[in-house]
Amino acid sequence: MIKVLLVDDQAVVRAGFRVLLEDAGDIEVVGEASNGPSAVVAAAQFKPDVICMDVRMPGGDGLAATREIAAEREGETPAILIVTTFGLDEYVFGALEAGASGFIMKDCEPEELVDAVRKLADGKGLVDQAVTHRVIAEFAKRRRVEPDPVAAEMLTTREREIVLLLARGMSNAEIAKELFVEPSTVKSHLGRAMMKIGARDRVQTVVWAYEHGLIAGA
Known part of the structure; x- marks a missing residue:
């Protein structure tokens, strides 16, 4: 329950x-x-x-x-x-x-x-x-910040790519289709990214990325 x-x-x-x-x-x-x-x-x-x-x-x-x-x-x-x-x-x-x-x-x-x-x-x-x-x-839009190089190094290129697509409102299945990978692969990369930054869910992962300038141009 x-x-x-x-x-x-x-x-x-x-x-x-x-x-x-x-x-x-x-x-x-x-x-x-x-x-x-x-x-x-x-x-x-x-x-x-x-x-x-x-x-x-x-x-x-x-x-x-x-x-x-x-x-x-x-x-x-x-x-x-x-x-x-x-x-x-x-x-x-x-x-x-x-x-x-x-x-x-x-x-x-x-x-x-x-x-x-x-x-x-x-x-x-x-x-x-x-x-x-x-x-x-x-x-x-209200929180435009300069990219944080330290934060950027925390995530791999693929992890940043997935977080960017997540910020556009895409589901795991949609991200998988966009990147030509399996949904399980997206879930795995996203899970590792969340663990690295200490985010408990998808929303706070996107917030963290914006706050550190990783996807300021999205």
């Missing part, structure tokens, strides 16, 4: 998400929180695989909570899915920098929410999901 923590200041939203997720059959909502500080406490208590995090909440926003939870180094940190109504704003960019693994709108279709939770639980992140891809693209 995938363990999920719901964080939203509106009880009716939490109740609706609980029903949608638990109806999937392989997802269990293990806890709820109504603001950022309580989310941090609940994350430590329930140890979820995925946190569905609202951004703006009275009593403490989801941005600070995301940063604190993602920075926790003891044990496995949960993947954080930002669930928002605000689209591309500074809160969303801040959440990406803080360690969010994906974004989804509150008015999404039920199956989109379930699929997002499953992908994050599987360590994939949502690079190829429309909202997250737009966020990353805009983030990249």
Whole structure:
């Protein structure tokens, strides 16, 4: 079962998400929180695989909570899915920098929410999901930096090539087709790249690459 923590200041939203997720059959909502500080406490208590995090909440926003939870180094940190109504704003960019693994709108279709939770639980992140891809693209425009030669040496030519295609929103299968290799080869190279840089999922791999200027021109 995938363990999920719901964080939203509106009880009716939490109740609706609980029903949608638990109806999937392989997802269990293990806890709820109504603001950022309580989310941090609940994350430590329930140890979820995925946190569905609202951004703006009275009593403490989801941005600070995301940063604190993602920075926790003891044990496995949960993947954080930002669930928002605000689209591309500074809160969303801040959440990406803080360690969010994906974004989804509150008015999404039920199956989109379930699929997002499953992908994050599987360590994939949502690079190829429309909202997250737009966020990353805009983030990249705002964070143009000079290439870091030390960071560049950490990855092989093939690994950098795959990360570049990943940043364009491609799935493993699409990258494999582009490079004329097997999907298992893409998965292997990407896994090694993530291990080298300490990224826990695909989204944070792309963020790292942009922050170090490896794919600034993408």
